[in-house]
Amino acid sequence: MKINIIGGGPAGLYFAILMKKANSYHQITVYERNGPDDTFGWGVVFSGKTLANLRAADEESHAAITKNFEAWDNVDVVHRDSRISIHGNSFSGIARLQLLKILQQRAEQLGVQLVFRHEVNDFESLRKDSDLLVAADGVNSTIRNQYADKLRPNVDVRSHRYIWYGTHQLFHGLTLTFRESEAGVFAAHSYKFNNTTSTFIVECDSPTATKADFENKSDADTRMYLAAVFTRDLGEHRLLSNNSKWINFVLVKNQNWSFENLVLLGDALHTAHFSIGSGTKLAMEDAIALAECFQQTRDVSKALSEFASIRKPIIEDYQAAAFESMTWFETAASRMSLNPIDLAFSVMTRSGRVTYDDLAKRSPEFIAQYEAAH
Numbered sequence: 001m002k003i004n005i006i007g008g009g010p011a012g013l014y015f016a017i018l019m020k021k022a023n024s025y026h027q028i029t030v031y032e033r034n035g036p037d038d039t040f041g042w043g044v045v046f047s048g049k050t051l052a053n054l055r056a057a058d059e060e061s062h063a064a065i066t067k068n069f070e071a072w073d074n075v076d077v078v079h080r081d082s083r084i085s086i087h088g089n090s091f092s093g094i095a096r097l098q099l100l101k102i103l104q105q106r107a108e109q110l111g112v113q114l115v116f117r118h119e120v121n122d123f124e125s126l127r128k129d130s131d132l133l134v135a136a137d138g139v140n141s142t143i144r145n146q147y148a149d150k151l152r153p154n155v156d157v158r159s160h161r162y163i164w165y166g167t168h169q170l171f172h173g174l175t176l177t178f179r180e181s182e183a184g185v186f187a188a189h190s191y192k193f194n195n196t197t198s199t200f201i202v203e204c205d206s207p208t209a210t211k212a213d214f215e216n217k218s219d220a221d222t223r224m225y226l227a228a229v230f231t232r233d234l235g236e237h238r239l240l241s242n243n244s245k246w247i248n249f250v251l252v253k254n255q256n257w258s259f260e261n262l263v264l265l266g267d268a269l270h271t272a273h274f275s276i277g278s279g280t281k282l283a284m285e286d287a288i289a290l291a292e293c294f295q296q297t298r299d300v301s302k303a304l305s306e307f308a309s310i311r312k313p314i315i316e317d318y319q320a321a322a323f324e325s326m327t328w329f330e331t332a333a334s335r336m337s338l339n340p341i342d343l344a345f346s347v348m349t350r351s352g353r354v355t356y357d358d359l360a361k362r363s364p365e366f367i368a369q370y371e372a373a374h
């Protein structure tokens, strides 16, 4: 098969790897507009379950990923200077750049052609020249827009603002920190992803962003402002920028996942709020599911309809839980009157997926603390 893939992010690269591994005669090309080292973002998070899926799909890249990752089992909730730890959660983090390097090397080793610094603009010509065209071109997918009448996307731009930073302050475990300031409430999602660096995502509602005047602040001034808000959490460490910009979370869904020989994958297809797990995990699990459909049949249209019928209910379920989590964070300011232990309980049960009983099993010390407080 001649497979062309637009986008060399986790979805596009991992799908290329799995297809080439399954059949070395496939002719696979990945087009990426950036260079091999130009990535944005810091660390990405995987759950223990996702790592098991990655191992089953490709042992080699799984071994390279897990050699480089940082693992932890605690979620820490920080409110009014109290830190509440909830254990029994299996997560790990790796630098996004390192993950992409591993996937690029593995793809090249298998014989996938990677074409960097090549922005595809003429999608229709490429589609006609492919047995399968994969649109793995990210959350702002231009292919999705071009074929909108066929794919029927639904794009919901949320009003909350967020920004991805890094820091050399090491947060051991997924740390959710709430700070009340003059401008309003800020929440930070942070975790270390190697020996020296943590991801530090800050989010706030739009009135807070307006009051803090981020619109008129430079990158350096914004970082100084937020470092002052989180001074007790960051210690002497600065916030580090990597083309970091305030963004609004965009919730993407598509009524149709494919059109003739074109299929959407990863963030181009769907997004789930970062507070419930990274888009990287979903992007790579999409790649696994699509590659498995091609193991069953070589008929492109059958494989694509099978992909949607198997994966859509899973994604809808995931997006429903992520929606609860997103709205919890969008309304976090209204919960600042809760004491730290109640806030921690509310965070942990926000998606409706984790119950009191689950927490009692996973983290009896936390539930003992919760009971003592009541």
Ligand SMILES: Cc1cc2nc3c(=O)[nH]c(=O)nc-3n(C[C@H](O)[C@H](O)[C@H](O)COP(=O)(O)OP(=O)(O)OC[C@H]3O[C@@H](n4cnc5c(N)ncnc54)[C@H](O)[C@@H]3O)c2cc1C
Pocket (backbone or CB within 6 Å): 006, 007, 008, 009, 010, 011, 012, 031, 032, 033, 034, 040, 041, 042, 043, 044, 045, 096, 118, 119, 120, 121, 136, 137, 138, 139, 142, 164, 199, 265, 266, 267, 268, 278, 279, 280, 283
């Ligand atoms: C600024 C930013 C920072 C992020 N940081 C983190 C983070 O630190 N941790 C985390 O877990 N998640 C992060 N995410 C989210 C995460 O990157 C995505 O959920 C995940 O990467 C989805 O994988 P993907 O392959 O579907 O898309 P992406 O990783 O977005 O990959 C899409 C690729 O397509 C390329 N592309 C787009 N259009 C074209 C075209 N026409 N021609 C050629 N190439 C094209 C893009 O350059 C890009 O490399 C970040 C997202 C953004 C926007």
